[in-house]
Amino acid sequence: VRSWTFTLFYVVAELWGDVVLSLLFWGLANETTSVKDAAVLYPLFGVGANVAQTCAGQMLKLLNTYPGADTGYVFQINVLMATCISLGLMIVLVHHFIYSWSRKKVEGAALERKSTEKEKEQVNTSFLEAVKYLASSASIRALAVMAVAQGVSQNILEVIFKGHLRVLCPTTGAYSSFLGDVATVTGIATMLMMFVSPLIFMRLGWSRAANTTPLFLIYGGTTFFTGCIINYYALGAQNPTMLLGLVMAGAACIVFSKAAKFSLFKPAEEMVYIGLDKESRTKGKAAIDVVGSQFGKGGCSCLQQGLLLVAGGSLFSIMPVLLVVFMLTLKEWVAAVDKLATTQMGSEVPSESVDLSCPLPESNNPEAGSVGA
Numbered sequence: 001v002r003s004w005t006f007t008l009f010y011v012v013a014e015l016w017g018d019v020v021l022s023l024l025f026w027g028l029a030n031e032t033t034s035v036k037d038a039a040v041l042y043p044l045f046g047v048g049a050n051v052a053q054t055c056a057g058q059m060l061k062l063l064n065t066y067p068g069a070d071t072g073y074v075f076q077i078n079v080l081m082a083t084c085i086s087l088g089l090m091i092v093l094v095h096h097f098i099y100s101w102s103r104k105k106v107e108g109a110a111l112e113r114k115s116t117e118k119e120k121e122q123v124n125t126s127f128l129e130a131v132k133y134l135a136s137s138a139s140i141r142a143l144a145v146m147a148v149a150q151g152v153s154q155n156i157l158e159v160i161f162k163g164h165l166r167v168l169c170p171t172t173g174a175y176s177s178f179l180g181d182v183a184t185v186t187g188i189a190t191m192l193m194m195f196v197s198p199l200i201f202m203r204l205g206w207s208r209a210a211n212t213t214p215l216f217l218i219y220g221g222t223t224f225f226t227g228c229i230i231n232y233y234a235l236g237a238q239n240p241t242m243l244l245g246l247v248m249a250g251a252a253c254i255v256f257s258k259a260a261k262f263s264l265f266k267p268a269e270e271m272v273y274i275g276l277d278k279e280s281r282t283k284g285k286a287a288i289d290v291v292g293s294q295f296g297k298g299g300c301s302c303l304q305q306g307l308l309l310v311a312g313g314s315l316f317s318i319m320p321v322l323l324v325v326f327m328l329t330l331k332e333w334v335a336a337v338d339k340l341a342t343t344q345m346g347s348e349v350p351s352e353s354v355d356l357s358c359p360l361p362e363s364n365n366p367e368a369g370s371v372g373a
Helices: 004-032 035-063 073-104 108-121 127-134 138-168 172-204 206-233 240-275 278-310 316-343
Strands: none
Touching (some): 004 278, 035 240, 138 172, 138 240, 206 240
């Protein structure tokens, strides 16, 4: 209770990326990008974001070289928050400019239709209504499963990785510096994959591209978890060389999984939204991004807290249970992708939208095509 301000700060920081930046950005992108252009442009949209992530990693590392970094952590937080607020104001201005420009490109009936639909969108949706809406469509349900599974699996992987990193780097400065390096490498890897991902979508199709992230986590994450369990139960977690190897392996899993998420998973998810009707594209996306992903993270955190209470506070002792949850979650993720791949051409999604089993066709969607990327 005494630390409620820190808890609130952490919650708001978690919501900032998913609710504010991601929801508003992809909502704007879906309104201004055609299905035809999405296969090429969506993976490339994240290049700028990952340039920023690379810069953020370097900034975090630079702040840790500040004299007295271990004792001046408040100074680092103040600098980082001032930077976030300044960039947030710039985002508001850029978003307003793009939205105003895109509306000017819509003429006649299209403008009237978009205005009418916008009025409908402005009706507030309660939490229960959002949950009911998630259950109303097979495509929306599958997308929700993907969002929840992504949140759960990523949360479990990061918790175990950071637990080992805390042992390897016990000081605040060393810990933050290593995470800064991970953020830098993640940004670079994601940018490289984003240049390759349009080829993957066009050559392999939506289904294989969307399955890349969960399949990598199944093989790479399971190997990392197995090594962690062996190190704790068989070696007693006393081997520093093994600990260093596990931290590096965990960092590699974090880097590639996040790179695959932003260059393949997120673009694939957004391509499905384009093909849905207007109501599903707006209400469904808001419900999934706000409720689905946060439910995955929140539910996983509650599970971990319960397990920690039972295990007496030892994170490493609950790794076998977390591994089972990890594997089951990824299995459901792959099943949801496969379900979308076989039902995308059904009645819920227009046939001119993204074909999930083959390279993307030309779009005949007049609304999406009326506004350029």
